[in-house]
Amino acid sequence: MEIKSEKPVTWVEAKKIMEKKAKERELGYEQKAALDFLRKFTKLKEKEAKELEAELKKIEKLSEEERVKIINLLPATEDELNLILETELPEEDKKTILKLVKGFIK
Template sequence: MKVLKEVLIPAVKAFKILEEKAKQKELNYIQKNTYDILKKFVKIDEKKAEELKVELSKIEKLREKHIILLIDFLPQDKDELKTVLYKDYNMFKEEEKNQILEILKK
């Protein structure tokens, strides 16, 4: 199999893709394990993830990789936000951090 393009997607979207694929045919070992893990940890539906993506995209400093991580982990406080954003945490102003957390709490 040849990889044509890599695209970052939230975990909920990966879960939905695997769920649809499972309806068509049996998942292979890796797909099945991934599906089982995502089933346990996906916290929101695809519609909510898309809404969050649109809202978070309005914050200029947030890159796509940040947005995907924020949607997947849904940090609820600044300590969790710092963990998700890791080395990029300090590039955000305090008001931007608060704005991110407010969006994620909706």
């Protein structure tokens, strides 16, 4: 199989794709395991993930990969956030991210 492009996707997007594939055909073992994982650990609805992504895009120093990780993992503390980040962000940006995430945690 040839990879045509590569793009980080949120667990919400991956879950939607996998559920569509599951309706079309029988999933393999790894695909079933991935879908089970996504059903268990995806915490946001599609609309919420898109809203959070739009807010995170306003923080220019965040890469697309970092935004996706934040949406997937929803870090609640600065320590958790620091484990996700590949770049050093100002404290103000970190506080903004944590405040945004807190608004989406149920």
